Amino acid sequence: MDRLCSGSEGAGMILCANPRAQYLAQQAEIDAAIARVLNNGRYILGEEEQAFEEEFSAYVGVPYGVGVGSGTDALYLALAACQIGEGDEVITVSHTAVATVAAIELAGATPVLIDIERDFFTLDPNKLEAAITSRTKAIIPVHIYGQPADLDPILDIATRHNLRVIEDCAQAHGAIYKGTRVGARGDIGCFSFYPTKNLGAIGDGGMIVTKDAALAERARLLREYGWAERYVSHIPGGNSRLDELQAAILRAKLRTLDDSNQKRIGIAQQYNECLSDNGLILPRMREDTTHVFHLYVVRVPERHMAQEYLQSRDVNTLVHYPVPVHLQPAYHHRLRVPAQMRETESAAQEILSLPMYPELSQENTQQVIDNLRSFMLARQPVN
Numbered sequence: 001m002d003r004l005c006s007g008s009e010g011a012g013m014i015l016c017a018n019p020r021a022q023y024l025a026q027q028a029e030i031d032a033a034i035a036r037v038l039n040n041g042r043y044i045l046g047e048e049e050q051a052f053e054e055e056f057s058a059y060v061g062v063p064y065g066v067g068v069g070s071g072t073d074a075l076y077l078a079l080a081a082c083q084i085g086e087g088d089e090v091i092t093v094s095h096t097a098v099a100t101v102a103a104i105e106l107a108g109a110t111p112v113l114i115d116i117e118r119d120f121f122t123l124d125p126n127k128l129e130a131a132i133t134s135r136t137k138a139i140i141p142v143h144i145y146g147q148p149a150d151l152d153p154i155l156d157i158a159t160r161h162n163l164r165v166i167e168d169c170a171q172a173h174g175a176i177y178k179g180t181r182v183g184a185r186g187d188i189g190c191f192s193f194y195p196t197k198n199l200g201a202i203g204d205g206g207m208i209v210t211k212d213a214a215l216a217e218r219a220r221l222l223r224e225y226g227w228a229e230r231y232v233s234h235i236p237g238g239n240s241r242l243d244e245l246q247a248a249i250l251r252a253k254l255r256t257l258d259d260s261n262q263k264r265i266g267i268a269q270q271y272n273e274c275l276s277d278n279g280l281i282l283p284r285m286r287e288d289t290t291h292v293f294h295l296y297v298v299r300v301p302e303r304h305m306a307q308e309y310l311q312s313r314d315v316n317t318l319v320h321y322p323v324p325v326h327l328q329p330a331y332h333h334r335l336r337v338p339a340q341m342r343e344t345e346s347a348a349q350e351i352l353s354l355p356m357y358p359e360l361s362q363e364n365t366q367q368v369i370d371n372l373r374s375f376m377l378a379r380q381p382v383n
Contacts, residue, residue, distance in 0.1 A: 021359035033248035064216035067242030071192020074206035075103030125153035143172035146292040176290035263358035
């Protein structure tokens, strides 16, 4: 066995995600950012938020960014900015965080859910056209786990049917599809800054990014009561604002995002090298893309037993996601599901997220590897 693929067990529980570790790794910069806001005295939609909008949209590669209260709000406000609502249909996947579908319902539209590609867990473009009707107004591809969806065929279909493409980038900050960062190819990109994300706040936050000035302006109005000037509502709107503290923290973290993503990729490479020969199905990377490994997700037989085994050995794992949205009690009567969901339902039975965050040490990565290899070896039949 390769030296990198074996190692002594470390002490203490290894978490699946650890946002506190990122804070400690950048404590001086984050504390300074917080102090700067507290001393400035403006805490909503001030200089920090405006600067972060400019810096993050430039990072993605588009001219406009609109900071909002969460990733869910980003999706909802993106749909509203596109004037998609009651009577309209929006196509997305069932294998996603429920926020994707919740946002479509918040906008008043009907979610239409289709199956995923087996190898990449993302929307299957081959299933798209059969789901389109005269009511379809948009497609939301989800760049799940840090893996870009296959945007070229999705955008081609959208163009032919005059549909909006709203990218759900909540798990893919910095991921690249054929030379372009996710969020820059569709009409709108939507990001979450939930604390466990590749770029995480210390609280909730989100952003809409776009190259369309009109969509950016409408989103900006919608996030704050429709105000173009204070206290004068030009369109009906709500309240979803990225606060100054979160914006300042995110500005500090943005400077190290690419480095953090490279550390995630390095951990994924170690997992790939050491777990490739024992019956697990490991993540596949789409050609001409950069997967940024928000999550490292394997397919494992007898997943429940694997989770219990690893937990008993101080390795925390999670399942993203155990119940597809179309099978959840709150949603299964409120959706349109035009075809069978074989790949989605199969994935939900087998997927397992291993510990993945930039500060995960090589020793602890090896502990995960050693214990998962031990479980798989114990499950192999004796000849």
